[in-house]
Structures are given as structure tokens and as C-alpha cells.
Amino acid sequence: MLVLSRRTGQGIRIGDSIRVTVVGVDGQFVRLGIEAPASSKILREELWHQVAKDNQEAASARAFAQALAQVHGDDATG
Amino acid sequence: MNAPVMADDQPDSIVISSVCLGRPAAVRIPAASLYAFPEALPGLPDSHRFALIQDSAYDPFRWLQSLDEVHFCLPVLDLAAVSLGGAPASDSAVANNGHVYAADVAAVAGHGGDMFSGRILLVTRYDEAAGVFLVNLLAPIVLDGRTGTGRQLILDGRGYPLRQTLHWDARARKFGLPC
Numbered sequence: 001m002l003v004l005s006r007r008t009g010q011g012i013r014i015g016d017s018i019r020v021t022v023v024g025v026d027g028q029f030v031r032l033g034i035e036a037p038a039s040s041k042i043l044r045e046e047l048w049h050q051v052a053k054d055n056q057e058a059a060s061a062r063a064f065a066q067a068l069a070q071v072h073g074d075d076a077t078g
Numbered sequence: 079m080n081a082p083v084m085a086d087d088q089p090d091s092i093v094i095s096s097v098c099l100g101r102p103a104a105v106r107i108p109a110a111s112l113y114a115f116p117e118a119l120p121g122l123p124d125s126h127r128f129a130l131i132q133d134s135a136y137d138p139f140r141w142l143q144s145l146d147e148v149h150f151c152l153p154v155l156d157l158a159a160v161s162l163g164g165a166p167a168s169d170s171a172v173a174n175n176g177h178v179y180a181a182d183v184a185a186v187a188g189h190g191g192d193m194f195s196g197r198i199l200l201v202t203r204y205d206e207a208a209g210v211f212l213v214n215l216l217a218p219i220v221l222d223g224r225t226g227t228g229r230q231l232i233l234d235g236r237g238y239p240l241r242q243t244l245h246w247d248a249r250a251r252k253f254g255l256p257c
Contacts, residue, residue: 038188043232050240051217051232052121058203058214059122059150065099067204067211068136068153 098131098141098151105131105143112145113221113228120217120230122150128228130221138252140199142219155213157198160244161254179238183218186231197221203241211253212241 004012011021011033018040023031034042058064092112096105107129115126125144132140138159144150162176183198199221201214215238221228244253 041232043234047216047232047234048120051214051230054203054214054217054240055119055121055152055201055230058201059144059152064153064202064204067206068099068139 092129094129094143094145095148096129096131096141096143096151097149098143098153099136105129107131110223110226113142113226115228115230117229119152119219120232122147125150128152139202142199152219153202154199154219155202155253157200157218159252160200160213161252179215182233182236182238183220183231186233187220196223202244205241205243208243211244211246213244213253214240215242216240 006012006022008022008024011019013019017037019035021033021035023033025031036042091106091108093104093106095102097103098105111130111132113128113130115128118124118126122144125146127145128142129145130140131143138155140154140156142152142154144152157176157180160176162179180198197220199219201217201219203212203214204210205212215233217230217232217240219228219230242255245255246253
């Protein structure tokens, strides 16, 4: 991993079209400004991990089929 | 582990082994229901090919069966099968109707002000402890039937929840948000 030290107002460039600037630092929080093409997907990492965990659990859940059978059972009797 | 594709005499469809209903079963899939995901879904990095399984006996649910990892099968709901109206007014995160949601999906999908013309699927799961179905409004899956491709978007910054409780209206045969 490349590690760089930057001060507030300084930035880095990634390739030709992405610029990341340190907007401010407040304690443990660093505010970053990101300029990138609209086609670039920019996400907070924890959000990606939340979706990944949810996908894995949804894709592996055997309880779903049983619950579905219950729903349709209720349909048939209701 | 690849899902075995069985020899078949109908070129416009294939038969695969699916675990979607909790047990291995052979399912015939029309070729038009096969989708490539050039960018893998978060959490499923080795799955790039999926079959959209529809079975009228289990409406309104659909399944995205991975063809690359047969043990992964995502239960999904078409956006059209979920009523997003009627949400509590105080909950701005979900107080949107389906049209607003679809417009947000289109914006993130890069369609600007145009409505996304493809299919919008919502990943669904069952919370055993609470006994309720949940739907992921944060990260819808969009399918483009013209190109046979799909991808999962993350609607960051719009307040949509990862796990939204659904209420099943047996009479309307439609899911909605709890009142």
C-alpha cells in the first residue's frame, strides 16, 4: 500500500482524471474532496462491506424457502 | 463450483441445477433470462453469470441463481411487486413511491433524467428471529435485457435502508411497507 502524508489543502492525483484533496482534519476525521469522472464509482468502504455481507447472507439463507412456503400456505388458507 | 448445465435439445434454453428452493432441482432457463455481471456483486466475487429464475407458483419472488457458484441463489423481488407508497411520513428514507425510487436508480445508473428502462430487482431475505421479510433498498440490482448484463448499484447518500421490513398483503399478492 502506498502511504502519503498530505496537509490540508494538498492533494493527490490518481491517473489523469481523479484528484483527491484533503479539505480538512478534525481529530480522527479527515474530510476529503474527490474530483472524478461521473463514471467512477466512489463509495465509503464500510457501505460496500455492508452490502457484501447482506448479499452473502441472502444468497445462502435456507430459511427463505421455508418462509416462502409459509406465505403461500397462508395464501391458500386465507 | 459451477452449476452443471445439462445437455438439452432446446437451443433457446438451458437446464441448470438450482438450490433456490432449498433443495437441488433441475430448472429450465430461457436464454433471455441469462445475465452476465462483468462487475461481480459485492460479497460474491466469483459469480459473474446468473440465471433469473421465475416460477409462477412462487410469485412474486424471483431468484438469481449463480451459474459460477451453485450454492449462491439470491431471492429477489421486482420493484413492480413492491409498493413503496404508504410509508410513514416521518421516515424520509422510505417515504418515496416506486417512481421516485426508479428515478434515483436511473440517476445512479448513469441515465440522467431518463427513467432506467431495464429491470430493477431488490434483494430479499427472511429474518428468522423477527419472522419478517426484508428488502434491500440501498443496493438494487439492475438488469439490461438488451445487452444481457446486470450490475448492483449502491444508492449512497439517498437514505435508502439496507434492510427494510416488508408486509405481505395476501389479498393483493403484493409486498408493501408496514403502516
